[in-house]
Amino acid sequence: MALDPNPDWWREAVVYQIYPRSFADSNGDGIGDLDGVSSRVPYLKALGIDAVWFSPFYPSALADGGYDVDDYRDIDPRIGTLEQFDQMVEALHAAGIRVMIDIVPNHSGSGHPWFKQALASPAGSAARDRYIFRDGLGQGQDQPPSDWRGIFGGSAWEPVGDGQFYLHLFDPAQPDWNWDNPEVREDFLKTLRFWSDRGVDGFRVDVADALAKDLSADPLPTAAELEALPPGAEHPLRDRGEVHAIYRQWREVFNTYDPPRTAVGEVWVEDRTRRARYATSAELGQAFNFDLLLAGFNADDFRTIIDSNLDLARQTGSSTTWVLSNHDVIRHASRYGLPPVASPGERRELGRLWLLARGAEPLEDTALGLARARAASLTILALPGSVYLYQGEELGLPEVADLPDAVRQDPAFRRSGGYEVGRDGARVPLPWTEDGPSFGFGTGAAHLPQPAWFAGFAVAAQQADPESTLNLYRTALAARRSLLANEDVQAGGFTWVEEQQPGVLHFARGPWHCLTNFSAPEAVSLPPGELIVTGASLLPGDLLPPAATAWLHVL
Numbered sequence: 067m068a069l070d071p072n073p074d075w076w077r078e079a080v081v082y083q084i085y086p087r088s089f090a091d092s093n094g095d096g097i098g099d100l101d102g103v104s105s106r107v108p109y110l111k112a113l114g115i116d117a118v119w120f121s122p123f124y125p126s127a128l129a130d131g132g133y134d135v136d137d138y139r140d141i142d143p144r145i146g147t148l149e150q151f152d153q154m155v156e157a158l159h160a161a162g163i164r165v166m167i168d169i170v171p172n173h174s175g176s177g178h179p180w181f182k183q184a185l186a187s188p189a190g191s192a193a194r195d196r197y198i199f200r201d202g203l204g205q206g207q208d209q210p211p212s213d214w215r216g217i218f219g220g221s222a223w224e225p226v227g228d229g230q231f232y233l234h235l236f237d238p239a240q241p242d243w244n245w246d247n248p249e250v251r252e253d254f255l256k257t258l259r260f261w262s263d264r265g266v267d268g269f270r271v272d273v274a275d276a277l278a279k280d281l282s283a284d285p286l287p288t289a290a291e292l293e294a295l296p297p298g299a300e301h302p303l304r305d306r307g308e309v310h311a312i313y314r315q316w317r318e319v320f321n322t323y324d325p326p327r328t329a330v331g332e333v334w335v336e337d338r339t340r341r342a343r344y345a346t347s348a349e350l351g352q353a354f355n356f357d358l359l360l361a362g363f364n365a366d367d368f369r370t371i372i373d374s375n376l377d378l379a380r381q382t383g384s385s386t387t388w389v390l391s392n393h394d395v396i397r398h399a400s401r402y403g404l405p406p407v408a409s410p411g412e413r414r415e416l417g418r419l420w421l422l423a424r425g426a427e428p429l430e431d432t433a434l435g436l437a438r439a440r441a442a443s444l445t446i447l448a449l450p451g452s453v454y455l456y457q458g459e460e461l462g463l464p465e466v467a468d469l470p471d472a473v474r475q476d477p478a479f480r481r482s483g484g485y486e487v488g489r490d491g492a493r494v495p496l497p498w499t500e501d502g503p504s505f506g507f508g509t510g511a512a513h514l515p516q517p518a519w520f521a522g523f524a525v526a527a528q529q530a531d532p533e534s535t536l537n538l539y540r541t542a543l544a545a546r547r548s549l550l551a552n553e554d555v556q557a558g559g560f561t562w563v564e565e566q567q568p569g570v571l572h573f574a575r576g577p578w579h580c581l582t583n584f585s586a587p588e589a590v591s592l593p594p595g596e597l598i599v600t601g602a603s604l605l606p607g608d609l610l611p612p613a614a615t616a617w618l619h620v621l
């Protein structure tokens with residue numbers, strides 16, 4: 067299958083996120099690699115996705131799962147070579163699958179040659195100007211320049227032994243770049259061209275809102291002062307106006323290619339209208355909409371989120387993105403099985419406590435979680451916009467809650483003294499077969515241990531089962547593809563169909579109807595039409611049970 071020649075291919079694409087170290091291991095060293103991905107191209111093709119997005123595969127000390135990049139224009143030797151990358155891109159393209167890669171512009175890894183050079187150079191040098199160095203406070207200059215905390219815990223400033231500190235919003239092994247420095251800007255343009263020239267179709271931009279910073283205040287504001295900033299006030303570290311000039315320059319580079327390279331920004335900015343500024347056609351084109359990650363399995367929340375994001379996409383001429391899982395959050399098959407909570411904050415806390423309970427507590431209702439996950443996935447796959455899937459969700463894979471402390475790799479675990487259990491439970495290597503040393507992931511043990519129950523979720527176990535989550539995704543993606551090609555669907559727009567019962571959402575795109583019964587106490591009757599996909603068994607009388615979605619073709 068050839069690549070879709072339409073330059074707007076990304077607008078309704080289904081993009082599958084590959085976390086390279088945990089996808090498939092071709093040489094038995096326990097680490098997933100590019101040849102592993104190449105060997106699974108038939109699987110990806112059969113799944114029916116439009117593109118893959120690769121989390122970082124660059125040379126890295128793995129202080130943050132590869133988001134600490136030591137060389138932006140090479141491949142970590144444990145993951146492969148540039149030649150293997152080219153072969154993999156060729157194989158994916160030949161299968162009609164586009165390739166997006168992660169670009170990490172807020173910080174490098176501490177092994178980056180420019181950071182090493184900065185450390186070896188004196189205060190005030192050109193080498194230090196590429197990062198954010200400041201003098202320490204106090205007589206001995208041994209106090210950090212401010213009391214800011216890093217996102218993984220601990221101070222956001224690290225002393226380098228000569229009275230200076232450098233800023234790291236994340237781990238100390240992730241020093242923040244100084245985007246006021248022209249060499250830094252130029253080097254990233256070079257990186258974008260490097261990968262675009264190799265055939266990469268698009269970029270996922272890590273921490274996209276934090277590149278521009280203003281640290282000119284003296285003294286710097288305290289963490290409490292930042293916390294107290296009113297909504298809309300300029301923040302020295304996040305979502306500053308100047309950041310947009312960077313992406314306008316990137317867009318110029320993207321548009322020198324045919325088709326133009328695409329981009330999606332990771333923008334954790336609460337105000338949706340501010341988030342939308344990153345998504346215009348003059349900048350990245352898309353920004354992640356993470357609203358559903360913070361919402362419960364609840365019809366009202368879904369409806370509000372759907373409405374506001376579709377509105378925003380209409381206003382900016384972008385297309386919205388839908389996400390239920392990624393490598394940073396508890397897998398949605400588990401998240402939806404946790405008891406209901408009142409607020410996103412409470413949900414995060416519950417998730418944390420549940421993970422700490424090591425899965426031993428019967429807090430999680432696994433059957434309910436999976437039913438809801440299947441229902442919610444079908445809902446977002448029917449919405450206008452593109453959908454980002456995370457590897458393993460097509461298997462209905464739950465979070466691995468009970469990893470032993472000793473194997474945890476996430477810096478959030480270490481730096482919070484175990485308060486945050488971290489994100490490793492969503493990053494355990496995929497099960498491909500029901501047995502073997504790592505369930506077919508490779509021929510040796512995997513870099514994070516897989517629990518025995520992974521066997522039941524293995525690809526091989528699901529292939530032959532028509533009711534499996536894998537086959538549900540395959541059927542849904544194939545149906546979505548043909549529905550999107552249907553002229554009546556294209557002309558149909560998006561409309562809500564009002565239902566009598568609370569807890570039910572029903573929308574239509576022309577003849578394509580999607581009905582989700584989130585929580586109606588009674589099962590819901592379906593409109594007359596041809597049932598295309600449903601993840602659940604209908605009740606007698608063709609009623610849709612709670613925690614289920616159905617797609618219909620209604621004439």
Ligand code: NOJ
Pocket residue numbers: 130133170236272273332393394
């Ligand atoms: C967001 C990435 O998704 C996450 O995994 C990483 O830890 C941070 N950015 C820092 O790069």
Ligand code: CA
Pocket residue numbers: 091092093094095096097098099144
């Ligand atoms: Ca390997």
